[in-house]
Amino acid sequence: MEKESLMNAVVADVTARRKGGRQGSRKAGGFTLRDVAKLAGVAPITASRALNTPDAVSAKVLQKVQAAVLQTGYVPNLLAGALASQKSRLVAAVVPTLSGPMFLQTVEALTDTLAGAGYQVMLGQSGYENSREDALLDAIIGRRPDGIVLTGITRSPQARRRLLASGIPVVETWDLTPTPVDMLVGFSHEKIGAAVAQYLHSKGKRRVAAISGDDERSRRRATAFSEAAVRLGMARPQESEVPACLVTAPTTLGNGRSGLRELLQRAPDIDAVFCSSDLLALGVMIEAQASAIAIPGQLAVIGLGDLSFSRDLHPPLTTVRIDGTAIGSTAARFIIDRSEGKSVAEPICDLGFTIIERASV
Amino acid sequence: MEKESLMNAVVADVTARRKGGRQGSRKAGGFTLRDVAKLAGVAPITASRALNTPDAVSAKVLQKVQAAVLQTGYVPNLLAGALASQKSRLVAAVVPTLSGPMFLQTVEALTDTLAGAGYQVMLGQSGYENSREDALLDAIIGRRPDGIVLTGITRSPQARRRLLASGIPVVETWDLTPTPVDMLVGFSHEKIGAAVAQYLHSKGKRRVAAISGDDERSRRRATAFSEAAVRLGMARPQESEVPACLVTAPTTLGNGRSGLRELLQRAPDIDAVFCSSDLLALGVMIEAQASAIAIPGQLAVIGLGDLSFSRDLHPPLTTVRIDGTAIGSTAARFIIDRSEGKSVAEPICDLGFTIIERASV
DNA sequence: ATGAAAGCGCTAACAT
C-alpha cells in the first residue's frame, strides 16, 4: 500500500508536469532520475550510481532502484548525461556514399563493435565532392561525439583545423598518409595499383587496361597501375600509359559493361582489365559473356573489394581483397581505447591487401 | 586594440577553464555561447538568437555575433541545446542489417532528406533476430531522438509499449499492418507474392518455384506466391505448395546458385523461379549459365528489388521494383512534419510495387 | 555507502 501510494504520488507529479502544471515549467513529461530516486527512497545521485556503477551501492539500494526503474519504465536521458559528463558515447561516421558497397562492411563493423561497448553511430554522407564535408563536420562536432571516423584522408586545411580544434579523436580510413589528423586505418592505393600490374605481368599478360571510378582514391590506384605497367613493358610502344576508362563514382555494373566496350574499341588487343571495384568487374564479365569473349581465355579480369558475390561468379573473380570489416572494427577499437583514456600506442595502421587468385585471370 | 584585448581576455578565461583553473570547475574547454556573447558585447540569449533566429536581432548585433563566432571558431553544443529545447534533431534508424542492399537506399534517402532539414541519423543494426532489438531500442530512446524509423513492423508487445510510452514519433517501414505503432510507409508482401504468381501464369509458366530468404517478410511473400500459384494450377497435382528453397538472410549470390541446384534436383521440370532478391536472381542466372540452361528459354527468372545492376544483366532481369528511396524520403518527411508540429494527415502510406518486365521472363 | 550543492551549455518564459 505504502509503495503503491508513493507510485501514485510520483505519477501525479509527472502528470502535472505533462500538462505544464506549474507556471514556467518546461518539463516534458516522462520519468526522470529524480522520480526513480523518490520512488526508491534515495537521493538522485544514489539512483544514478545504482544504474551506472552498481558495485558502488548496497544490495538493498540496488534492488529498490531497479524495482523503481521497472515500475516506471524509466529510460535514462543520455543527452543530459552526456552534457554533464562530457562523454556522449556517440561516434560519427562519414562516408562519401553508402552505395558502392565498399564502405558498407566498414560501417557495419563500426556500428557493431561500438554498439558492443555502449556507443552509437551517427551517419553522415559527404558525397564525393568535398564541399558538403565542411558543413557536415560542424553538424557533427556540434554533437560532441567521442570520436569521428572519416572515410579517406582530410584534404581541406580548414577541415583539419576544425577537427584538431575540436579535440575529438579522429580516425581517417581507407587510405594512408604520413600526416594524419590523428589516427589512421587504411592501406596504400598506390601499392595496390603496382601490385596488380606486377601480378598480371607474372601471369603473362602484356596488354593491360583499367576501368576505374573517377574518385580520387581510385584514380591514384589507376595511375600507379598504369605507371607500373609501363615500367614492365605492358603498354604499347611509344605510349606512356595503358588504356584506361574513367567512370563516375559510385561504380556500377553498367559502367563495367560500357567501360569494356569503350576499351575494346580503343584497344582491341588488350588481354587483361583491372577494375576498380568488383561490381565493375562483374559488368566486364557480363559484357564479355554477351559478346562471346572468353574469360580468362581471351581476357583476364581482376576486381577490387572481394565482395561476397565475387567467389561465386562464373568463373570466380580474381580480386584484390580489402578487409573493410577490419577497418571498421579497428577504427572502433581506436576510438573506444582513446575515449576510455588509454592512449593508442600505434595510431597508424596499414591493413594492407591481398590478391585473391581465382579463375578469372 | 579594444577588440583584441577582449579576445585575449576571453581566451584567457577559456584557457583557465581548460586547466581546471578554479576549484570545482568542470568546464571542458572550448568556446561556449557565453564567450561568444561576451566578445560580441551582448547577452548569451541574444547571441543564441543571432545564431538560431537571425531575423529576431538587429543587423548590428548579428554582425558582431557572427564576427565573434568566426574569431573563436565557436561550434554550438547541440547536446546542450537539445536538452534545453527538447528537440534533439536526431533521428534513429534501425535496420536488420546494412548488407543485403535492400535497405541501403532507404537509409541513404533518409540520411540525405533529414540532413537537408538539419537533422542527423543515428544508425542501429538489430540483426534478423528480435532479441537485440529491445536493448537497442532503449539505447535509442535514451538519446531522445525526434523520430525513430524502424525497418519492418514491431512484433514484440514490449517494444510497442516502450515506443508508445516514449512519445517519440515512430515510422515503421517496408511492410504494412492495420495496426502500426504510429506512422507507416511500406507495401504488401502478400500482394507481391500473389502478383508475381499471376504474372508468371500470364506468361505461360506452369511449374513455378521460389528461392527465398528465411526472414519473416520474405517468407510471407513466398507463402503468398505459393498459395496463388496453387490456386492458378501451377503446382503439381496433389501438391499443396510449389517447390521452394529457403536460404539464410541476408541473401547472397551464392545462395542463388545453390538454391537453383537444389530446386532442379527436387523438381527438374520447373519453368520459372521467383527470387526474393535480385542478388539471388543473379545467382540463379549465373548457375544457369554455368549449367547451360537458357534464360528465359528454359527457365524464367524474376527477382525483387530492382537494384541498380538488374537492368544491365544479360539478359536484363525482370524484377519487382520497390522504391526504397521513396520509403526513406517519405519516412523522413513524416518525421520532419511531426517534429515541426504539423500533424501528418495520412500517416499510413502504401507505396506499392511494380513488376518491371525485362528479358529474363 | 550515501548525500548536498553546483554546474554541463544551452534555450523557454517572462520581463523590459
Next chain:
DNA sequence: ATGTTAGCGCTTTCAT
C-alpha cells in the same frame, strides 16, 4: 529588440 532568470536531467566534486 534585448535582457534576466530559471531550468532541461544528469553527473561531478566534496562532504559526511
